[in-house]
Amino acid sequence: MKKQNTTGIVTIKKYANRRLYNTETSSxxxxxxxATMTREGRDFKVVDAKTDEDITHNVLTQIIMEEESRGEAMLPVSFLRQLISxxxxxxxGMVPGYLAxxxxxxxRNQDQFRSAVEGAFAQTPFAELAKRNLAMFDAAASAFKPPVGGVASAPAAAPTPAETTASASxxxxxxxxxxxxxxLQAKVDKLVS
Known part of the structure; x- marks a missing residue:
């Protein structure tokens, strides 16, 4: 009988031959x-099949490296240099919390940004370009989507006056x-006319 996963976290076992085994689907x-599971918000934990050591961080880093090598790099060289330094x-010790x-x-600001850009470019020659850019924006943002049912971060505190001011700004x-x-739209319209 298959063991029921009650935590919502899928366990993935990585074997010495580098194969990954999903214990939820037995495949x-x-x-x-x-990467697809991450984009869908599925929470998983990768463990070394022999030692049971949690190697999720290493595997996620490997996924990022695979994505970056496909030609559409999201991490600028300057950012990588700063991170390495x-x-x-x-x-x-402060960097992980800051990045998270x-x-x-x-x-959180993704929807506001999308609405502003879509509204500004509606019915213009730039509409298709804006749609493609927003699709890339969504793909980038989904890589950082918090896991569903995973370990929750600290509950959000009430906004401070500085945060309220930041929101207004x-x-x-x-x-x-x-x-x-x-x-810009007016200039484009003038050029097209």
Whole structure:
């Protein structure tokens, strides 16, 4: 009888021959399957089949390297250099939390950004380009989507006055972006006429 997974976390076993075994589906899978699971918000844990050591971090890093090598690099060289320079630095311990919080903020603002861009480019020659850029934006953001049913991060605290001000300034930034896009649209319309 198959053991019921009550935690919602799928266990993936990695064998010495580098094969990955999904214990939920009782089948061998690839890194691409794990990338798809991540995009779908499925939480999983990869363990070494022999030692039972959690190697999820290593496998996720390997997935990122595979994605980056396919030609559509998302991580700029300057970012990678800065990240590497932080290893061994006294601030190294703060980097993971900072990056996680930055990506959380990025995902929270994703819908606002999408609405602003879609509204600005509707019915223009740039509409198709905007759609493609938003699709790439979604793909990038989905890589950092928090897992569903996984280990939850600390509950969100009530917004501080600084955060409230930051939110208001983000609204101002969006309004400025819309105004700039409207000006660009007017220039494009003038060129097309």
């Amino acid at each position: 061998y899978i690839t890194l691409e399957h794990l 932080m290893y061994g630095d006294s601030m190294q 919080e930055s990506m959380d903020n990025f995902r 983000k609204d101002d930034e969006i309004a400025a972006l819309k105004a700039t896009l409207a000006q």
